[in-house]
Amino acid sequence: DADVTQTPRNRITKTGKRIMLECSQTKGHDRMYWYRQDPGLGLRLIYYSFDVKDINKGEISDGYSVSRQAQAKFSLSLESAIPNQTALYFCATSDPGQGSTGELFFGEGSRLTVL
Amino acid sequence: KNQVEQSPQSLIILEGKNCTLQCNYTVSPFSNLRWYKQDTGRGPVSLTIMTFSENTKSNGRYTATLDADTKQSSLHITASQLSDSASYICVVTGQGAQKLVFGQGTRLTINP
Numbered sequence: 001d002a003d004v005t006q007t008p009r010n011r012i013t014k015t016g017k018r019i020m021l022e023c024s025q026t027k028g029h030d031r032m033y034w035y036r037q038d039p040g041l042g043l044r045l046i047y048y049s050f051d052v053k054d055i056n057k058g059e060i061s062d063g064y065s066v067s068r069q070a071q072a073k074f075s076l077s078l079e080s081a082i083p084n085q086t087a088l089y090f091c092a093t094s095d096p097g098q099g100s101t102g103e104l105f106f107g108e109g110s111r112l113t114v115l
Numbered sequence: 116k117n118q119v120e121q122s123p124q125s126l127i128i129l130e131g132k133n134c135t136l137q138c139n140y141t142v143s144p145f146s147n148l149r150w151y152k153q154d155t156g157r158g159p160v161s162l163t164i165m166t167f168s169e170n171t172k173s174n175g176r177y178t179a180t181l182d183a184d185t186k187q188s189s190l191h192i193t194a195s196q197l198s199d200s201a202s203y204i205c206v207v208t209g210q211g212a213q214k215l216v217f218g219q220g221t222r223l224t225i226n227p
Contacts, residue, residue: 004158040124042204042219043159090158101147101166102208102215106158 003027006091006107014115019078021110023091032074033092033104034058034066043090049074050096081114088112117142119207121218129226132195136221138188138205150179150190151204153220159204162190192223200225 004025013019023032034046045058047066055066063085067075078085088111092104119140128134140148147166151159163174165181165188172179176199178191192199205218 040219042217044217045215092158101149101164103149103161103164104151104159104206104215106160108158109156 002108004091004093004105004107006089006110008110009108010111012113012115013081015082017081017114019081019112021076021089021091021112023074023076023107025072025074025091025093025105027093027095027105028071029093029095029105030071031094031096032068033094034064034074034076035090035092036060037088037090037109046076046089078112081112083114086112086114117207117209117214117216119205119216119218121203121205121221123221124219125222125224127224127226128195130195130197133191133193134195134223135192136190136203136223138190138207138218140186140188140205140207140216140218142186142207142209142216144210145183145186146208146210148181148188149206149208150177150188151206153202153204155201159202162203195225197225197227199223 007022030051033048035043037043044060049068065077088109091107122137149164150162152162153159163179176193181188202220202222204220207216
């Protein structure tokens with residue numbers, strides 16, 4: 001089983017619908033992230049969480065919200081999806097422990113299409 | 116502004132050939148630079164990390180270099196294989212703030 005699991009892997013939805021992307025991890029890492037990837041733009045940070053009670057906005061948080069239900073679970077919601085939110089979404093984790101070099105461990109991605 | 120620029124955007128080479136991907140950055144102060152490989156439809160996976168004091172590091176057929184003075188890194192792939200077809204992403208971490216700055220990636224295609 002993958003260490004970082006994202007569901008769903010693919011989703012097609014319509015403008016205005018509410019969508020939730022879920023992420024769970026078995027790596028025991030405190031830090032979790034949501035990124036968006038668009039062709040030619042690279043990965044951009046949406047939200048991140050350093051522990052269950054800590055939620056921070058990234059560079060492109062407008063139109064998104066998150067919930068850190070437990071150390072192992074971090075969900076991304078689109079309250080009212082719009083077509084320009086069509087993208088590949090990645091969840092990632094990292095370990096802030098002593099000696100950590102900040103390596104990110106990514107899930108397999110969730111491809112979202114908003115019609 | 117902290118930036119990471121990668122070149123070329125895309126590259127096509129024949130199987131067995133060598134290639135070099137470039138990464139220039141303006142992130143300061145610098146902590147480390149990491150190269151990730153992203154296969155199509157998969158999440159990125161770390162290939163190697165370069166810290167300030169390191170000039171060269173190898174991981175099999177992959178060799179990364181770092182020139183901290185000119186703020187440049189390269190990833191050299193030797194004797195390319197079809198499985199090397201992927202996007203390669205350069206990520207620079209600044210000191211203290213844990214802020215990661217991503218390059219746009221280089222799309223590498225290896226043709227038989």
